[in-house]
Amino acid sequence: MAELLHDYFTENWRERVLACACGWQGDSRAMAMELHAEVTDYSCPSCGSLVLIVSHPTLEQVQSAAAAGHPEARQQLALLDEARSHLGQSSD
Numbered sequence: 001m002a003e004l005l006h007d008y009f010t011e012n013w014r015e016r017v018l019a020c021a022c023g024w025q026g027d028s029r030a031m032a033m034e035l036h037a038e039v040t041d042y043s044c045p046s047c048g049s050l051v052l053i054v055s056h057p058t059l060e061q062v063q064s065a066a067a068a069g070h071p072e073a074r075q076q077l078a079l080l081d082e083a084r085s086h087l088g089q090s091s092d
Contacts, residue, residue, distance in 0.1 A: 002041075002050040008057040009065040009073055018051050020044035028052055 005013055019025045024046040031042040031051060042052040057065070057073075062080070065073030 003052050005052065005054045008054060008061065009070050013054070020047060020049055020051050022047040022049065028054075 003018065014028050017025055017027055022044060024044050026045070028042045030045060032045055032048070034041040034043070038056055040054045040056070041050055042054070043049060044051050057076075059080070062073050062076050066077040
């Protein structure tokens with residue numbers, strides 16, 4: 001059964017070693033990735049079984065993590081703010 005990660009900003013989730021029922025072990029960087037609207041699926045490179053599902057963060061989660069000092073969240077928030085300024089939108 002695939003693991004579901006609700007908090008995208010969980011520390012070191014990309015480096016954590018996971019195991020597939022087929023015996024393969026590795027981290028998400030070695031898995032096949034499939035992007036969807038609300039989640040990203042990570043599948044075993046050996047058998048194709050779904051191993052990890054990562055929820056995409058909401059704007060509120062990005063803002064909260066950025067306020068807590070999370071470097072990736074701060075980068076994402078800066079990109080969102082830049083896109084909004086180009087579109088003439090407020091960041092509120």
